[in-house]
Amino acid sequence: MNGSGPKVVVDDVTVRFDGVLALDELSLEIGRSEFVSIVGPSGSGKSTLFNVVSGLQRPSSGRVLIDGQDVTGETGHVGYMLQKDLLIPWRTVVGNIVLGAALTRGARSRDRAEAAALASRYGLGEFLDHYPHALSGGMRQRVALMRTLALKTDVLLLDEPFGALDSQTRLDMQLWLLSVYEDLEVTILFVTHDVDEAILLSDRVVVLSARPGRIMADLPITLPRPRGLDVLTSPPFMDLKREVLGLLHETPVAASR
Amino acid sequence: MSALLRKTAVRLVMAALAVGLIFGVWNLVIFAFDLKAYALPTPQDSVATIYDRWSTYQPLMLQTIKETVYGFLIGAAIGFFLGVAMSASKIVQRLIYPSLITSQAVPVVAVAAPLAILLGFGLVTKLVIVAWWVFFPVVVNVLDGLARVDRDLLNLARVMGAKRTRTFLAIQLPATLSPLFSGLKIGATYAVTAAVIGEWVASLQYGLGTYLNTAAASLDTRGVLGATILLTMIGITLFLIVAAMGIVATPWERRSTARRRTRPAGEMLVGHSVETPQT
Numbered sequence: 001m002n003g004s005g006p007k008v009v010v011d012d013v014t015v016r017f018d019g020v021l022a023l024d025e026l027s028l029e030i031g032r033s034e035f036v037s038i039v040g041p042s043g044s045g046k047s048t049l050f051n052v053v054s055g056l057q058r059p060s061s062g063r064v065l066i067d068g069q070d071v072t073g074e075t076g077h078v079g080y081m082l083q084k085d086l087l088i089p090w091r092t093v094v095g096n097i098v099l100g101a102a103l104t105r106g107a108r109s110r111d112r113a114e115a116a117a118l119a120s121r122y123g124l125g126e127f128l129d130h131y132p133h134a135l136s137g138g139m140r141q142r143v144a145l146m147r148t149l150a151l152k153t154d155v156l157l158l159d160e161p162f163g164a165l166d167s168q169t170r171l172d173m174q175l176w177l178l179s180v181y182e183d184l185e186v187t188i189l190f191v192t193h194d195v196d197e198a199i200l201l202s203d204r205v206v207v208l209s210a211r212p213g214r215i216m217a218d219l220p221i222t223l224p225r226p227r228g229l230d231v232l233t234s235p236p237f238m239d240l241k242r243e244v245l246g247l248l249h250e251t252p253v254a255a256s257r
Numbered sequence: 258m259s260a261l262l263r264k265t266a267v268r269l270v271m272a273a274l275a276v277g278l279i280f281g282v283w284n285l286v287i288f289a290f291d292l293k294a295y296a297l298p299t300p301q302d303s304v305a306t307i308y309d310r311w312s313t314y315q316p317l318m319l320q321t322i323k324e325t326v327y328g329f330l331i332g333a334a335i336g337f338f339l340g341v342a343m344s345a346s347k348i349v350q351r352l353i354y355p356s357l358i359t360s361q362a363v364p365v366v367a368v369a370a371p372l373a374i375l376l377g378f379g380l381v382t383k384l385v386i387v388a389w390w391v392f393f394p395v396v397v398n399v400l401d402g403l404a405r406v407d408r409d410l411l412n413l414a415r416v417m418g419a420k421r422t423r424t425f426l427a428i429q430l431p432a433t434l435s436p437l438f439s440g441l442k443i444g445a446t447y448a449v450t451a452a453v454i455g456e457w458v459a460s461l462q463y464g465l466g467t468y469l470n471t472a473a474a475s476l477d478t479r480g481v482l483g484a485t486i487l488l489t490m491i492g493i494t495l496f497l498i499v500a501a502m503g504i505v506a507t508p509w510e511r512r513s514t515a516r517r518r519t520r521p522a523g524e525m526l527v528g529h530s531v532e533t534p535q536t
Contacts, residue, residue, distance in 0.1 A: 054416045055415075055416065056412055056415060056416060075415050075416050075417075075418055076416070076417065076418025078416065079416075080413060080416040080417075082409060082413075084407070084409055086407060086409055086410045086413050088410075088427075088428065088431075089509050090431050090434070090507070090509045092514070092515045092519070094519050095515075099417070099427070100417045100418075102423065102427050103414050103417050103418075103419030103420065103423045103424055103427055103428075104417065104418050104419060104420065104423070106423075112519065116519050128518075128519040129514045129515045129517075129518050129519050130513055130514050130515075131509040131512065131513060131514065131515065133509070133513070134513030134514070151417060
């Protein structure tokens, strides 16, 4: 927490794989405690952008700054969660949540206590000692998010975290994530295919074009927080949804021009 | 609990019936083909032989158990480390895998004799032969287990800033457990046969395998069968021990919760024996 500049800066990032341009001079600023969703057609480089910000993928050119510091190609600065929960079958709920500590300095009883408190607070209190296979898909994703929160990095990258869930569970999880987000001071970068999800959760929705990924639109979502289920059927929501869908579905036309 | 008790009782009865079935068929064959006792003694006679000659069998059996267990442990350790080494480096894997497959395609019985000339007629040769048979299923299974670790999980570990050794200990090593025990169970069933073959070529110390040879040479079929039953028992026992260890080592495959309970948040740092009711 230093200064008042943007939390995350993606500065002129280009990624090329074997001659294929995945991201083309993409720049993006994300403010402190902002929730930004990225939508775009498949192959628009959303996941590549995530891998660059997380440090897994070094860009062909360009930089990534977190709190003004150059962290290009460095891991360990952000939390990261995928559609696959990637829970470890032989670790219990608490064991999975403390994975970050276990992999870096070793999990202490304090970490386990904090993990248990975090899990209890967000509806997993009765499942602290369950193995992942005994949990439902929604609960597994909750554990995966707890694991990401337990890293205590204040930037979270969530790559279609609810993409594999049924629509009922997915909506529950979105509302749950809203409550978690409104509780904590974290900056979230969220990738999704689901326009409703993007608008419901975010402060901004960034629309990417088909490959190579460029920013087509950057829409502020000014719906008041805290948000609930009623937002989904409100007129401003519908207007925003129409706008984003319009942008997404002219993408193939724009790309072939 | 009573459900568990009933399940165990049913299993024991089934096991007894299975043994009874073998003895029944055995007796039936003797009766149907009118076999004389020197050709094939009854199972009752064979078991009685073990009882009568226990003082002969006992030291031989201990010797064979020693070879089987030590050879098994050496083979398992070699197999495990080879599996880990091969998964750590593709080059090592490409270099070693062909020789591993060759080692199993070569009939061990054929190399056993030259091996005895090379390594002597003592314990070493026998251990090498047992380990030779045991290590292969272990390598193959450990290698498979490590290859099946999700790439995305390893990437996640990297994003978390994980140290390589900790990733190995927390993610990769435990991932080998289930396949490791599959390999060990196969190895356990091979180990006794391997020990017997070892004793045939390297007979400095007498075991049940050497006894089989001398008993067969003197047409002592009762002695042969008594030794065979004992060898079978060694094999089954080793298998059961390994299987039981596997069950203890991989509780998440059978249970939905860990045995050790996390104390409820809040009371965490206070008392030290807060019991949570078992579900």
